[in-house]
Amino acid sequence: MRLLRVELSRFCSRRAVVLLLLTAALLTALLAGTTLWNTRPVSATELAExxxxxxxxxxxxxxxxxLQTCRDDPEDFFGPGSDAADCDANLVxxxxxxxxxxxxxxxxxARGTGIAVIVLVSALMILVGTTYAGADWATGSMSNQLLFEPRRLKVWGTKALTAFLVCGVVAGVLLGAFWVALSLTADARGIATTTPVLEQIRWMTAxxxxxxxxxxxxxxxxTMLLRHTVGTLALLFVYAAGGEALLAIxxxxxxxxxxxxxxxxAWIRDGIRVYDQSVVCRPSQAAACDQRITISLVDGASYLAVLLVVTLLVSAVLFRRRDVP
Known part of the structure; x- marks a missing residue:
């Protein structure tokens, strides 16, 4: 517990980390404010204009x-069975x-800005975790920390728990505040939201x-594996961008x-259905061929879990065995 308190203090003392957390808060507030402004009620002046x-x-x-031409021959504009009322409804x-x-x-x-804010906060929390670990290697303080606590796995695990807890708490506060702001505003404007939609938002936020x-x-x-913040960011970029390009060919x-x-x-939206050009349509399938595939919530969770578990295991094992400068 004492080591955890020390790591929490060290986490909050990193200026770059604090700056990233503030950036996440400001961008979340900006998204919420922009959404509320763009959906504000129409004023009397705007309606008059x-x-x-x-x-x-x-x-x-x-x-x-x-308009008169349409009223004279509405079927020529809107097809058989149309009358003059259709002209007024569609042209006026x-x-x-x-x-x-x-x-x-x-x-x-929930389908638009809600997903965007999750992606934004998650990306910044990845940067937070990366910056937190990279600072120890950049300053050379890791060797000093191991002098006070030589059990490497305990040090690694405490730091991991710190990153997980702080990122989770910050994300929970920001995402919760985003939806509370939108929900309270909707209530104030007299806009009802059904229970299934609220339940969907709760699960998506979780x-x-x-x-x-x-x-x-x-x-x-x-970052504990690569021992370099820039190296981690470069690898993540190559995996994300290069991986997509490789899959395409x-x-x-x-x-x-x-x-x-x-x-x-798929994880955020509880499953998605996407077009996949790699799905081969055989002549015998004709119109029955569907090049869309479904990636379920379980599929997305399994994919991300495998990446995370492999990274954690390799990072912890090599941190225990490798020399620390």
């Missing part, structure tokens, strides 16, 4: 001519057409917190199942 634009367009001779502009504003919908936000916490742990473990049926990004999104 939109109505004025409608009147201006309807007063134009060209528009009146087109409404104030909403000039108001580039959508209503706050938590279900839609998976996002787990992804961020384990991402921070993975970043820490990989491999003659492997269903290669998208091994895509890092698809598996991450």
């Amino acid at each position: 939109a109505q004025a634009q409608v009147r201006e367009q309807m007063s134009q001779p060209a528009f009146q001519q087109d 502009p409404q104030p909403e057409n000039y108001l580039n504003r959508t209503t706050l919908d938590l279900r839609q936000e 998976r996002g917190v787990a992804l961020a916490a384990l991402g921070g742990l993975g970043g820490y473990a990989l 491999l003659p492997l049926d269903g290669s998208s199942r091994f895509s890092p990004s698809y598996n991450v999104f």
Whole structure:
């Protein structure tokens, strides 16, 4: 417990780590604020301006001519069975057409901004874990720490627990605050949200917190293995970008199942269905051939778990056996 308190203190004393945590908080607040601003209710002034634009367009001779032409022969515009009412419904502009504003919908936000904030926070927590571990190697303090606690696995494990706990707590606070802000605003605007949608958001947030916490742990473990922050970031970039490019050219049926990004999104979204050009359609299948594949939540979790477990094991074993400068 004492060693854990020391590591927590060391974690919070790293300026780069604190800066990354503040960046995560600011960007999360920015996403929430942008979402709330873009979905704000229409003011009386904005509505009046939109109505004025409608009147201006309807007063134009060209528009009146087109509208009258449609009313004279609506079937020529909208097909058999159409009447003049269809012309008014489809051609006459409404104030909403000039108001580039959508209503706050938590279900839609869960599919868009909600996923974006999880990816953002998780990526920053990976950087946090990487920076936390890399600082010990960059400053040469690791050897001094082992003088006070020679049991290497205990040192490695305590640091890993610190990265996991702090990244998890920070992610939980940020993601929770994001959705609380949106939920309270929706309630204040009189926008009802169904229970299934709220349940979906809760589970997605929980998976996002787990992804961020384990991402921070993975970043820490990989940096303890490579002993260099830049090396870790370079390897992660090569794996993410190079892996996607390699999968695109491999003659492997269903290669998208091994895509890092698809598996991450499968975990966040409780499974996804994606187009995979590597799926071969045989002539006998004709129209029945479906080149889309399903990557389930379990598939995504298994993929990420294997990567994490392998990284943790190799990192811990080599930290115990290798010389520490």
